[in-house]
Amino acid sequence: MLLLIGAVVLGFVMARLDLLPRFLHVRMGHLGTLALILLLFSMGISMGSNSEIISSLPKLGGKALVLSISTIAGSVFFVWIGMRLTTEKTSKKLGGARQ
Amino acid sequence: MTMIIVGSLVVGMLCGYFLLPGGLPFLSSITDGALALLLFTVGYDLAQGGDLRQKIKDLPRIALAVPVLVILGSLLGSLVGTLFIDLPLGEGVLVGAGLGWYSLSAVIIAQSYDVTLGAVALLTNVFREVLAILLIPIIARKLGYLPAIAPGGATTMDVTLPIISQSTDSQTTIVAFYSGTVLTALIPFLVPLIIKLLQGF
Incomplete structure (x- = not known):
């Protein structure tokens, strides 16, 4: 949970201080979409392979x-x-x- | 966007069920890593949104009450829902009190109340999270931004926050993060409290 709050704060601070290189800054939207796909895909795998969920x-x-x-x-x-x-x-x- | 969301989730579920019934060894690290990266981009976006302090000041006072409204709505909603199924009223409300945080509420209920009800809580709150992911963009369009925070329950501080951030604005994203944090902090007290009440009767 601390990791998650830390990630939001880190992103915020790095944007405010303009610490990211240009090529990452302009691709932030793509990076977010990619991470979202990866997150939902891995959540899907853990749900689909969870025998407790499937059997009940x-x-x-x-x-x-x-x-x-x-x-x-x-x-x-x-x-x-x-x-x-x-x-x-x-x-x-x-x-x-x-x- | 909705297609990407639904597609990734469904393809993942099918892969998990058919190809990887044993799960993957580093799956939870992948999930955590993707979530951390995603929340990093949410924080990054928030910082681009101009004067945050002014935006928080501009919020209606009622935004502070969002977590309370989400709890009351979830408890009353589950009470009404329980009328339609074969389950004691109090137990339905107990399941609803999980507010989407399935891992925690299911474990507490299974350990200190009833194993079968724990399984119901697991499924209900998994469904809540999945349905929230699907419904947030629709509710944001049809009913407004703040109601779009409600379906996610406690998950609006992590899994559903990026969806809210993409379907609404930075003001709403702040309220969602605040609401999710408050609810996540309250569930470890709320669920045992309702169990105590149920066992008292």
């Missing part, structure tokens, strides 16, 4: 799907309604009603 899927998958959808729906609804109720400060872009 047929029996418990339905329940888990209902619960995951309902927790997501509940949390999105609460944040959305929170933004709506503070209309005067929250812009439409952020999820509020102010134009």
Whole structure:
């Protein structure tokens, strides 16, 4: 967890101090996309090869799907309604009603 | 972008299931390395976004409450969801309290409550993370940037942060990082607390 916070802070500081060479600076977007693909691919492998996940899927998958959808729906609804109720400060872009 | 996201995840899952059923020895190091690199680029992008202090000041006050809203919404959402399945209400809420952090919540529930419910928590929170990855860009477009933080739960400080960063703006990315950090810090207390409450009844 410290590694992860450290990575964000390091990236921030290196950008502010302009420490990266030009060829890396201009390719930061590509680097991010590449890392994202690698991350999701390796997460996929660990899920697909996790016998605990695969073996419990047929029996418990339905329940888990209902619960995951309902927790997501509940949390999105609460944040959305929170933004709506503070209309005067929250812009439409952020999820509020102010134009 | 969504195609890349879905594609990498699905191809990885299929590879894991069909080609590498035993997993890979350095897989977790690869995941950690990719995640660290990704978060480095998120930090790098944040620094390009101009005056951060001003952007934080410009945020609506309600942004501070996002982690609280995410917890309340997740608990109530799982309560409603449990009505539709064969599971005691309190146990559904316990599973929802994992907030997407599957490794931790599943272990705590399996060890100190019930092994089968631990497996449900594992699957539910894995699904939550996968669905969050798929839904964040859509919610950002349809409902606004701050609601797009909600599906990720505790994972908005790591795995889903780059997706939020690419689908929203630097202001929202800061709120997402803050919310994910608060939730990650709270889960080790929230899940055992709900277990205590369940065992008390």
